[in-house]
Amino acid sequence: MNTVSADPQLAEPYLLGWLASLGLDVDYVRAEGNTLYYLGASGEEIPVLDFAGGYGSLILGHNHPRITAYAQQLLASQTPVHAQFSRHPYANDVALALNRILQRELGTEENYSAIFANTGAEAVEAAVKHAELDRGLRLAELRTRLEENLAAARAAVAAGAGVAPEAYRLAGVDARDQAAGFEALAAAVTSRNAEQTARPPVLLTLEGGFHGKLVGSVQLTHNEGYRTPFAALATPARFIPANSPQALKNVLESERATVLDWVVDNGTVSLVEQNSPVFCAFVLEPIQGEGGIRVLSEEFAQEIQRACAEADCPVIVDEVQSGMGRSGDFLASSALGLVGDYYALAKSLGGGIAKTSVMLTRQSRYRSEFELVHSSTFAKDAFSCFISQKVLEILEADDGAAYRTVRERGAKLLGMLEAVRADFPDVVKDVRGRGLMLGLEFHDQSGSGSAAIRDSAPLLGYTVAGHLMREHRIRTFPTASAVNTLRFEPSLYLTDAEIDRLELGLRDTARLLRTHDGAGLTGTATDTGTAADA
Structure with a gap:
């Protein structure tokens, strides 16, 4: 042999x-x-x-004969592979084709922006990186708003506004320190908020999941043999048992971060508690591949959707293995009624020839800044994109x-x-x-x-x-x-x-x-x- x-x-x-x-x-x-x-x-x-x-x-x-013939045609015509930092209309064509399919299956009109990569693990890591960039920008916006509202509260107090007694309790300032007045309260709130907004990101994923073996993605992979030797290199994930809504609820509640924001109303300064963006993302496979071919239940998928929306935790759907029609739908998650904030597609996207993948981000979460801090040498090349177009054409043919x-x-x-x-x-x-x-x-x-x-x-x-x-x-x-x-x-x-x-x-x-x-x-x-x- x-x-x-x-x-x-x-x-x-x-x-x-x-x-x-x-x-x-x-x-x-x-x-x-x-x-x-x-x-x-x-x-x-x-x-x-x-x-x-x-x-x-x-x-x-x-x-596949149509794909190999097309690949030979592309190579014979000297299709460029290394044309980085230029216009890539063929990549946009793939993104448009994917959006048409996603909008049909998900029943949405919202577009998803595309970031191309080479492998499934890279697409997953790109999604996590984008989610963390988004979290960081939302944190910065929150800190700015807190500072602005503190300044407004300080000015109101100077002008004679009173401070609601409940504010001291929320900030953990006891009665004997209240005599120190507003500045003692402001110092306590500022310290508490700084501690909460400095908390490291929380990544959630499912027990049994597999999302790659790169430095970041391996921390989302449940198999300890793959993950433990590299645990010190990246943020560890919280693993949640599949089909356990209570476990999901407990983790979301225990990891929740809150800040105290200033409100001035009718001559009174008070505090309100609000969530701080600590959750980076919930990463899941609708059908766990390496974990034993386990299908996520429709009920739990929808509970994840609901709970993550409430906690403002974006959902990254890893369709690297289950996507591209393998489940009988283009997205295995669409049959579960799950709509992701991010999707990772790879494997069959390259038609068995091209090594390509894509990360899709819903427009309402997309941060254009990501395009300036993330790149990949071989991503978005003409050869891979044209092959991907052909694959999508074959899958979508004849309705x-x-x-x-x-x-x-x-x-x-x-x-x-x-x-x-x-x-x-x-x-x-x-x-x-x-x-x-x-x-x-x-x-x-x-x-x-x-x-x-x-x-x-x-x-x-x-x-x-x-x-x-x-x-x-x-x-x-x-x-x-x-x-x-x-x-x-x-x-x-x-x-x-x-x-x-x-x-x-x-x-x-x-x-x-x-x-x-x-x-x-x-x-x-x-x-x-x-x-x-x-």
Whole structure:
């Protein structure tokens, strides 16, 4: 399955060795549709059915003929890639096309401004950066207003206005200090407000979420193995259990920041409490990908919408994996009734060829200053934008036929997975997802009668993936933070025959787990454990 080189392995050699131990270190030489090819011992092409789908990047499959032909045309015409700091009408065309789709799905007329990037993690970080810039500017505006209102209150007192007794209580000034008068009150309020407005930003996200592995985005990723080694480098997030409105309410209340503002009315100076912008953003996936293909409930999505609006906490919807039609709608969040302040799109936006992503910000929150403090060398280039336009054109053609196909093919694939679960309930714990973003979770196998299966239990999904590759030439992987869950994210051109082939592989796998056949599952000659040993 591989061409062995005598050269030292310097490109992620540890990972390569680990893949080799599972039989997943395949050197692919060609790809089309849902199929990858490697060379056999005699140089012949051997097909592998790909259900990993570029971790959701291939809604149109490998090397879609219209996209590859268009890419070749763009390259042949010497389309510029490096034309930074110039006019990019093609980027605006992508933004306009995306807005037409968002406005249709969200039922809004509001526009979303576009900031382009290269990867999903970059798009997420751009959204967080923009949200923090917006928070900082709102804080500056608040501080200015507080200073202006303090000056007005001071002038009113000098002119004979009285101070409401309640103001001293709100500011925490006790009775014996009230004799010091207005300036003591002003000093206490100013100190309290300075402390509240200096609080660090609060980032909220969901348990089980995955938003990237860059310095900032990894702090939004729930998997401690990815996050903890770098915890000191960025602001930590508060993780909230999915589908727990009470936990959300508790966090919003405990993290809330308030200031005291001055009011002069009818010759009396008083204080009112108001929120200070401490919440940077709530970042979420409508369908958690790496967290185990878990769909956010419609009820909790709408509770997040309501609670965040009340707390003035913008919502960043990470549609990097679930967007671009993969769920059966362009945005998985639109089916939940969730309207984001920000969206992050990537993966299939590049049609399986271009490396591109985009962060979209609703116009009512957009800060044009962001364009002067954020940039990316390869973002917004003509090649990537033209490819993105072609992808959107294909998805939107025939009144959105692609989305209907995803729903139909997804229902067919889901039905098959449910049938496997029904026949092997002792092996398959759950099946979930939507559209062509589906997961199948195995029961924990640490109590298996097979030593080989028990030993593989902590990383069961990878062992199963190795078996499916070795015995069935099927390529799929578990999700990174839920290793007992296999993911299935093929293109919308998935055929019945390909579904049938996956079913054979999964039923074979389930049978091996049921009968504790570790040798069959791992491809080893013997298995020291038996069912009787369990």
